[in-house]
Amino acid sequence: MSLTGRYGVLVVSVSEQTQEVITTILKQDEQLILTGIVAHGSAALVCMLRDKPDLVLIDMDLPNLLGLTALQLIMDHSPIPVIMLSTHTSEGSVQTIQAMRFGAVDYFHKEMLIAGLNGEGVITYFLERCKVAIQNGVKGVYPATAHVEGYVECTQPSTPLSSSVMLQRRMDIEVHLRKAISKRELKLVYQPVVDISTSVVVGLECLLRWDNPDFGDVPPTEFISIAEESGLIHEIGEWVLREACQQNQKWRKAGLPPMFVAVNLSRKQFNDCRLSMTIAAILEETGLDPKYLELEITESLSVDARLAADALGKLKKLGLRIAMDDFGTGYSSLGYLRDLPVDKVKIDKSFIKDLQHGHVNAVIVSTMLSMAKQLNLSVVAEGVETEEELQVLREYGCRFVQGYYYSKPVEVCLIEQMLFQLA
Known part of the structure; x- marks a missing residue:
């Protein structure tokens, strides 16, 4: 977005609740600026070419796998850091992340965001995750390499899949942990x-x-x-x-x-x-x-x-x-x-x-x-x-x-x- 110290954020979602929650959250951070809200991947590409956002938030609970389609379109045509907002991670999502070698995509549980509007901790954590995703960039979209004993070798394709599964577990654990005290667990x-x-x-x-x-x-x-x-x-x-x-x-x-x-x-x-x-x-x-x-x-x-x-x-x-x-x-x-x-x-x-x-x-x-x-x-x-x-x-x-x-x-x-x- 070419703003010194400020980052543009594009939201892909048809849910009014999700749109309202994200808009409310982004207003709490001067560094993150909402550049637009669209309903599908094609519209997202248009906004990306026009506004050049630094981050895309995709609602993976869009009907008919439109969230996954939007993710694929973005990564095929204009790789950019993405945070997937989801209550469930489909097998197709994991496969997509595996193909992209995981680097540009992060998860965040929508239920956490909605519940977190009443508490500072979740919102601060989400905003920091957004900035980390932007700072990490899209280095993982392309085949990753690793230095091993003085030479370069390609990472194994299984690594991103295991990483995505681990991240999903981490996200789910965090959601359940927030209720653990009240549920006497x-x-x-x-x-x-x-x-x-x-x-x-x-x-x-x-x-x-x-x-x-x-x-x-x-x-x-x-x-x-x-x-x-x-x-x-x-x-x-x-x-x-x-x-x-x-x-x-x-x-x-x-x-x-x-x-x-x-x-x-x-x-x-x-x-x-x-x-x-x-x-x-x-x-x-x-x-x-x-x-x-x-x-x-x-x-x-x-x-x-x-x-x-x-x-x-x-x-x-x-x-x-x-x-x-x-x-x-x-x-x-x-x-x-x-x-x-x-x-x-x-x-x-x-x-x-x-x-x-x-x-x-x-x-x-x-x-x-x-x-x-x-x-x-x-x-x-x-x-x-x-x-x-x-x-x-x-x-x-x-x-x-x-x-x-x-x-x-x-x-x-x-x-x-x-x-x-x-x-």
Whole structure:
């Protein structure tokens, strides 16, 4: 569109609702300008030659596969970045993307856009996806190449198909994830932290699980990253914090021994300036004493130690405890112990596995324990699975452990049985 820092957007759709939604959304971004709305591919080509838009949004739910026809016409005659708006992806759409080697086309779920008009997160995410599509250009329309060991080879035709399937799954997961809390599909499981000198459970780490009727059990490694990218992590993270605090308070009222519950923080949560206020409100709402809440961070969250220290300082003022998870896996572990107000380190399970047979791991773990003692920090060894590993840790003076040797992460009812038996 030849406007400095501004991009033209053409919409192909006959749905008045879709047209209205897109028009409303584009008005929220000064960089994206609506150049026109057309109903089919031939009209789109005319507008593209006349207005030279930078991006085309195609409603794939057009009748008689007109959306797919429009996509094919555009890519055959005037390749341009395209975002397909759809509630379903047809086999024909996937085949088209495969033929184009996927580079110029992105998906976005229409239901997300319509529902997202009442929330800033979805709209911001969609607008960013539009700009990313424009910036990526149409490099993928033509046969892709890859440098392998000093020479150039063509990518395999199957790569775009798998990419399109993966993107469709990602989009569908995001749509369902937005409803997961209201539909009570999310749950917490708990893994005990045990004092090996007494075999008493002193705390529990809560872990998030999602069981969806359509997808089944979705791995956290898959849906947590989607939650972070889409901005859903704030709502989900707040739910986790509230659920964990409520559950811990229930256990205390039921007469179980006091213990901490540990909650993992993501980077997005950690960088949210409202985090300390949110946690303070949850603690007040649930009545849980702050000393029984522990927040787990990883050193990857703490790129800027000064800012991280400020954020952690606000959390510490609430009276809760901070633990550094996966300790030892990064290059900055020692520096973070010096700069950040942490109370505990959790030795990563990669150092514990086969501890009794690995001389290097044994030296590392022994050094970590000695250093933590000098710094007056608590230590938990993660991933303990065998009696032999437990014995080595006991000899090194490690007091607290977590792992399958004692229990895998289990649901509330099983944890309660375990706690009542030990109480």
